[in-house]
Amino acid sequence: MAAQSGGILRRRDGHEAHVSYAELFFDLIYAFAVTQLSHTLLHHLTIVGAIETAVLWFAVWLVWQYTCWFTNWFEPEAMPIRIGLFVVMLLGLIMAAALPQAFGARGLVFAGCCAAIQVGRTAYGLFFLSRSNDPLAANFRRLLGWNLIAAVFWIAGAFAAGEFRILLWIVAVGSEYFSPMIGLWLPGLGRSQTSDWTVEGGHMVERCALFVILGLGESVLVTGGTIAATTQWDFPGLAAFLVAFVGSIAMWWMYFDTSSRAATEFIVHSRDPGRFAAYINYTHVILIAGIIVAAVGNDLSIEHPHDVVGTAGVAVLFGGPAIYIVGNALYKRVIYGRIPLSHVIGLVLLAAALPFAFAMDFLAAGLTTTVILAIVAGWEAASRRRPAVRAA
Numbered sequence: 001m002a003a004q005s006g007g008i009l010r011r012r013d014g015h016e017a018h019v020s021y022a023e024l025f026f027d028l029i030y031a032f033a034v035t036q037l038s039h040t041l042l043h044h045l046t047i048v049g050a051i052e053t054a055v056l057w058f059a060v061w062l063v064w065q066y067t068c069w070f071t072n073w074f075e076p077e078a079m080p081i082r083i084g085l086f087v088v089m090l091l092g093l094i095m096a097a098a099l100p101q102a103f104g105a106r107g108l109v110f111a112g113c114c115a116a117i118q119v120g121r122t123a124y125g126l127f128f129l130s131r132s133n134d135p136l137a138a139n140f141r142r143l144l145g146w147n148l149i150a151a152v153f154w155i156a157g158a159f160a161a162g163e164f165r166i167l168l169w170i171v172a173v174g175s176e177y178f179s180p181m182i183g184l185w186l187p188g189l190g191r192s193q194t195s196d197w198t199v200e201g202g203h204m205v206e207r208c209a210l211f212v213i214l215g216l217g218e219s220v221l222v223t224g225g226t227i228a229a230t231t232q233w234d235f236p237g238l239a240a241f242l243v244a245f246v247g248s249i250a251m252w253w254m255y256f257d258t259s260s261r262a263a264t265e266f267i268v269h270s271r272d273p274g275r276f277a278a279y280i281n282y283t284h285v286i287l288i289a290g291i292i293v294a295a296v297g298n299d300l301s302i303e304h305p306h307d308v309v310g311t312a313g314v315a316v317l318f319g320g321p322a323i324y325i326v327g328n329a330l331y332k333r334v335i336y337g338r339i340p341l342s343h344v345i346g347l348v349l350l351a352a353a354l355p356f357a358f359a360m361d362f363l364a365a366g367l368t369t370t371v372i373l374a375i376v377a378g379w380e381a382a383s384r385r386r387p388a389v390r391a392a
Contacts, residue, residue, distance in 0.1 A: 008128050009136075010075045010200060019206050020076045026067070026089050027214060033060045033096035034218040034288075038295045040100050045296075045312040051166060052103050056110075057292065058173045060099075061285045063092060063117050066143075066176070068207045068281075070121055072199050073136060074128070084124050091117050103165060111158035111169070115151035118176065122147050139192045142184035150175040180278055194275035201267030204277040208284045209263075212255055215291035219248050222295045226302040236305035236363055243366045244298035247321075250373035251291065254328055257381045266335050279334045287327025294320030297366065305363040313365065314357045321369045322350050325376060342383065346376035 037060065041053040067088055074081045095113035098106040122144045129137035150172040157168030183191035227233070227241045263280065270276050297317040309317065329343040349372045357365050 008074055008078050008081060008132075009134070010073060019203065019210060020071075022076045022082050022085055023071055023207070024210070026085055026092075027064075027210060029089055029092045029096055030060070030064055030211065031214045031218060032093070033099065034215055034292060035221070036096055036099040038218065038222060038292050038299075041293065041316075042296045042299055043100075045316070050315075053292075054289070055166060055169050055173060056099055056102055057289055058177060058285065059110075059114055059169070060096070061288070062173065062176050063088075063095070063114060064211065065281050065285075066118060067121060068204065069199070069277075070125060072203055072207075072277075074125060080128070084121065088117050088121055091120075107165060108155075108158040111154040115147075115154040118147040119144065119151050138190070139184065142186050142189045142192055145186045145189060146175055146179040146184055194272055194278060199273050199277045201270060201273040201277060202264045204273075204280065205263045205267055208280055209256070211284065211288060212291070215288045216248055216252055219251075219291055219295040219298060220245070223248065223298050223302065226299050230302065237302055240301040240305040240363050240366060243363070243370050244301060247294065247298070247366070247370040247373055250370065250377040251294070251321075251324060253377040254325075254373070254380055255287070255331075257377070263331075263335050276334060280331065283327055283331040283334060285327075287324060287331060290320050290322070290324025290327055292320075293323055296320070297369075301362040301366040306361050309357055309360055309362055309365045311358075313362060314354070317362070317365045317369055318350055318354055318357060321373050322347060325350075325373075340380055340383070342376050342379035345379070346372055349375070 037053055037057055040056070041049060044050075044052065067085070071081070071085065076082060076085060091113045095110055095117070098110040098113070101107075102110040122140055126137060126140040126144055129140055153168045153172035153175065157165045157172065160168055179185075180192075183193065185191040223241060223244045227237065230237055267273050267276050267280070293316050297313070297320050300313055300316065307313075325343050325346045329339045332343070333339050350369065353368050353372070357368070360368070
């Protein structure tokens with residue numbers, strides 16, 4: 001394939017492809033996007049605010065995810081691909097800047113950038129694939145069709161208001177999130193098979209892991225930034241800062257101690273790496289959402305350690321770790337073929353502590369969830385020192 005495309009496509013010679021510096025540079029805008037999302041949720045801690053943030057997060061994730069697949073197929077060190085990646089980066093930066101007002105005055109900016117990235121990147125790839133008669137071209141035609149369908153709803157939503165914008169954008173997100181589950185089927189264009197998606201599995205796992213680092217890094221930045229902005233450093237505030245930091249370590253440990261390496265081994269030796277790469281992408285959108293929500297809880301805990309938690313506080317302090325554990329559990333279900341008992345116990349402990357949380361202050365509630373995260377991380381590390389990866 002590389003020869004046919006003049007070096008545009010990645011060479012697949014049996015060696016594991018690694019993330020390029022251009023891809024790492026591209027990912028920087030997503031550190032900004034995650035920060036924007038956590039701040040948006042922090043200032044809109046309502047049911048509507050949570051739904052809006054979730055829609056925006058799925059949109060951000062889909063743009064990143066499809067670009068990740070793009071650079072898995074195309075060589076990011078090739079000059080045309082690198083230039084295309086940087087154009088996407090510019091549009092992504094504008095999209096991220098518009099996030100706080102996406103359901104307000106900057107809806108068209110956000111939706112326009114999102115649609116332009118998805119349609120433009122796929123059309124750009126199809127241009128090179130069609131010139132070389134590569135088999136991937138059929139897959140890109142179907143993908144472009146779904147990108148165009150989603151673009152209609154993105155732009156239509158930008159001109160709508162209130163609940164109509166939310167509904168139209170949910171349809172746009174669903175179009176691009178669920179279409180791969182049906183093989184990108186479109187009338188007249190047929191259906192793609194995951195076995196035809198020639199992916200570099202190790203590269204895909206590494207890209208997802210680096211995004212988790214970005215998310216956790218944003219959480220650490222929120223922790224450091226909040227304590228730095230605190231005018232008076234007293235014991236409760238410093239204790240909340242320490243609790244939040246330990247919680248971030250526990251989340252890192254739960255993901256990276258064993259499963260990250262095991263995932264690479266699993267997908268590289270899989271008989272259908274395209275299918276499992278898609279599964280891994282689906283699970284990470286949940287997993288990183290948990291990091292974003294948990295970062296909001298950390299912010300509130302450090303700023304208001306003595307305040308009674310309340311419903312919104314309980315939602316983020318317990319919801320963030322719960323979403324993160326669920327995402328990790330589903331991810332490990334893909335790798336190991338089963339959901340870890342440690343994660344089930346973690347969710348049970350969170351549910352058991354939940355009724356008492358309404359009588360706690362932020363410091364106590366944050367300490368409770370951090371202890372539970374540490375238990376899950378420690379249990380998982382002890383049980384998977386020699387992980388048995390399932391046959392794929």
